[in-house]
Amino acid sequence: MSSLRTNLLTLYLRYDSNFKTISTVALTELVLKILYFGDKPMSLKEIKSKIEEIINGDIDYHLLDSILSKLLRTDVLFNNNKYALSDLKKADIQSMQMDSDRLHQKVLKSYFNNTQISHEEVLAWFQEIMIIFFEAYNFQWMQIATSKNKNNINFQNIDDIARRSFSNYTFSPTDQVWLTSQFKKFINDSNPEIDQLFAQYGLASFSARLINAKNFANKINIDAFRGTTFLLDTNVLMILDLESHLLNGSIAKLESILSTLDIKLEYLYVTKEEYRGAMAWKREQLKSVFEEYDENILRQSDCPFIRTAIHRKCQNTEDINRMFDGLENIPSKFRNIIDINIKENAALEEIISQGSNDSILKDKLNTIYRRYKGYDKKDPALTHDAGLIAATYYLRKNEGEYIILDFYRFDLTD
Structure with missing residues (x-):
């Protein structure tokens, strides 16, 4: 049921x-x-x-x-x-549901039939992984649907999505590998039945997102942010100087809005340390990638660091080092107008230290992360996030309105 x-x-x-x-x-x-x-x-x-x-x-x-x-x-x-x-x-909806059931049966027979797992379990798992998939890729799917070209978007992290989908099932490791492989074939295939099923899940997910977005917008009075201080998380700071990042064109527009609202931008010492570590790791990663692959392959990547390196005409490890020499320090401005300053004092550092070592807070953060990603978050990232949250609560209590500005947090040290 x-x-x-x-x-x-x-x-x-x-x-x-x-x-x-x-x-x-x-x-x-x-x-x-x-x-x-x-x-x-x-x-x-x-x-x-x-x-x-x-x-x-x-x-x-x-x-x-x-x-x-x-x-x-x-x-x-x-x-x-x-x-x-x-x-x-009721009869109208029942007819739509029967059409949906028939479509599911056809897809399961075509892609997920060669297994000892019961048909009911495979169907339940398939519905779960499709829901999770569209939680992650709904807007990318909308791009595909409107462009009529499924190859426009490269779906990444399918293994992570699959791991999340298995969390409530007792499938064997062999079955999990096979189901994951078949799901990848399914989403990369193209026929009318697949397109129909994608449309069904995609539009249902999009409807739910529209409701959430509408309610969120209704609740917010933009003037409520006036005079607030935003604490910038690491993943925000890392993209500010990447001209080939997907959000690059929005940074200047966002800065204009923040400036109008007299919003200040700051970051913490613990974020500075994570930023430096993440940039050092990215430097070595890109050097390795540029040594191993030629430019034609690199140009197919969606990685904003690789695309920025190509845009800056980097061709070898010396070029990569030169690029990261300019990226290793946190930008002094969000774009051209608002200064970015470090927030630090002895009392705050003590609060950050206490938060970073708060095992209960870290467990809660990891539980949320694991629910989404399907595996545990690395301890250095948990330590940073716990310290950042503890500092934010302290600053709200003692110095006014503070809000963490965070884009979707990708693993910076995977």
Whole structure:
């Protein structure tokens, strides 16, 4: 029996409506699926609770009430203060689910049939890995869908995604290797059935993300950040001088906004140390790569360091050393306007030391990381993050508003 989360994230409803925004359409689709899979009348409070459980966030009561009121005209019945699907809408969704089930069976027979694992377990695992895949690559998939070219995006970290997907199953190591290999074949293959299934998962995932994004934007008043100090994490500092990074074009625009809001930018000594260590490791990594591969192969890489090195016409280890000589120190400005300063004093260093050695905090951080990545985070990175968090709480208590500015944290020392 699939969980509600699995059902909601593996079935996309083709819903025609006159709602004005795509985020409202997405929320409407989620309401209909909750009523369908719940298979019983539900109060507005119950529907709201189920949605918030799935998206891990709050839903505006009045917005939900408005959506249900509009659905009453065609798709939903209301009786005894509870909502239920009309027979016509229930039959409509059931037909879509049957189409989805048939599509899953075809894909499983084509790619995941040669195994001793039960069909039910393979299906449950496949649904889980597809959900995890689209949590990581939903927007890249949208690029593919709109460009009609599956080769435009290089899906990385599939092994990490597979490891996460196996966490709730007792598959043998041999089965895990085979399933991972077959999943890679599946996502890199191209036929109408695969494209249909990708669309189903991708659009269901995209709908959930739209709801979260809408709620997040509704809650934020940008003036609330005015006068705040941002503590820059290592992965932010590392990309500021990489002109070939994907986010490079956004840095100047972000700086303009931060400047308008009078936001200060700082970093901690512990971040400076991690930055230097990460840059030293990247230097050696790139030297090795440039020695081993020719330029034609290197140009296929998505690594922002490799692409920046190529942009700067680096051809050998001497060129790489010269590039990293300019990168080994933290930039003094975010781009051209806002200064970046180190925040340090004796009291703060003591707080950072205590946080870095807080085993309970590090365990919590590692649990979150492992849930996402499928394996443990390295201790040096955990030590840094625990120290950074402890320092932030201390600064908020004693010196005003501090927020950590962090892009997605990749492993800097893998």
